[in-house]
Amino acid sequence: MNYRYNIGCSLSNLKGIRDFVRSTLNENHVPEMQISAIVLALDEMCSNLMIHAHHCNPNHFLELHINHPDKGTYVFEIIDDGSVFDINQFAEPGMDSLVHEKRKGGLGIRLVKSIMDKIEYTSEGGKNICRLTKEV
């Protein structure tokens, strides 16, 4: 199983990403609560990339691949050619500091790290690949 989705870096396209991930996982009979969490993690990753690496330029594109290499394992790859936005390099802010600093960011990284089992970054042929692995 291998699914692909191409999308311009506009935040209005996030809904399309969520629908694509949801319908793909639905087809594969992933339980509803797991689907909701995975959809959220992919939304967070893509919106981070759109905002921080592509400044929401709709002429820049992201590619999203979903692979299901074996029973129970799902691999999500987000491929782009912007600057690398490696969330492993970001310390997760504590909830107290988020409240105190009135920061509206920083929560997404926490969510992705809580939901996904593995987050890896590689680069191939000038493209960045962010690979998220989830066992369901």
Add this chain to the structure above:
Amino acid sequence: MVHIKRLQENGADIIAVIGEIDASSSIELDLAIAKSVGEGFKRILVDCHALEYISSAGLGVFMSYIEEFRDKKIQMVLYGLKEKVINTFEILGLAELLHIRENKNEALKLANELSV
């Protein structure tokens, strides 16, 4: 896409959030809460019955008001959250930082109790 409706009941402002809140629409939620605060409401209820999805952008809006509400003695209570939505709050431990109740009556009751 999100639609936000506001109505007032027993002196409390009720903000009904309909649809999905993500990075593109969280500003709408922020504006609605800011308006309510600007109009001087001390009890703000957020009706989440028709909230189908929320990402960190929306959660961040709620978080960003916690201190201001504490300072201004404003009580905000969320109610009617679907299981899939409340799960997102729970992953982050936000369910403990925010007031959440099952229905409007309980939410209003809590807001009144906290206002005393």
